[in-house]
Amino acid sequence: MAPRMTVVTLGVTELPRARAFYVEGLGFRASTASNEHITFLDAGGVVLSLYGRAALAEDACVPPGAGFGGIALAWNVASEAEVDASLARAVAAGARLLKPAQRVFWGGYSGYFADPDGHPWEVAFNPHWQLDADGGVVFPA
Amino acid sequence: MAPRMTVVTLGVTELPRARAFYVEGLGFRASTASNEHITFLDAGGVVLSLYGRAALAEDACVPPGAGFGGIALAWNVASEAEVDASLARAVAAGARLLKPAQRVFWGGYSGYFADPDGHPWEVAFNPHWQLDADGGVVFPA
Secondary structure (H helix, E strand, C coil): CCCCCCEEEEEECCHHHHHHHHHHHCCCEECCCCCCCEEEEECCCCEEEEEEHHHHHHHHCCCCCECCCCEEEEEEECCHHHHHHHHHHHHHCCCEEEEEEEECCCCCEEEEEECCCCCEEEEEECCCCCECCCCCECCCC | CCCCCCEEEEEECCHHHHHHHHHHHCCCEECCCCCCCEEEEECCCCEEEEEEHHHHHHHHCCCCCECCCCEEEEEEECCHHHHHHHHHHHHHCCCEEEEEEEECCCCCEEEEEECCCCCEEEEEECCCCCECCCCCECCCC
């Protein structure tokens, strides 16, 4: 079996705030398997999980850390207009705009927001990549 | 269109080392669209991207940071034996074992490794979750 990334867990300081941002704010669907300690979101081909940051560090046996850890998430969309609309939606939901949408060196159009816990998300239109009917990236083999 | 997480980018300090770990070590498939600055890996349902850590921070307009940033990745497998085998494979490829595989409070069996740049990965068997034929998690709606 080939290796996969099945889940990405974001450590959060206030789960209700994070859940509201992702579910009501951005429109992610939460699983009924979620409970008061963890929320599972359907992020396309992968599960996006929200869990207490201190508990996550403890579970992974790593020091709690602070700030940017060198991981950025991305949400590819189908047009420049969708980038603008998705960034605006995130900001309306309480995100902080890190980088306004702009034409970028690799030929696309993108901007970044930080979720309420500071996790950076790029929203991008990449004219070189194809999206499938569900909005997933067709892996450029 | 529902929101999605399409790409997860890991900031790395030495791209050839990181690429060797993920491709030769763990068996991820690299895209021919990769170049000397970035590697795109097929992580099943999502693209795992390897990119310079400083360049990633600059692109996202965030301070470079250090250590754990509150994000953990996970690789769900089909059995406890596969957890053991996958952790052993990661360690043989140069990962650091953060947490030996063990029965955990939520009813599964899991351990953690850190990739060569310190990014934490859980390898888990979750008896409550179903995997599809490709090894993806069937979202527990």
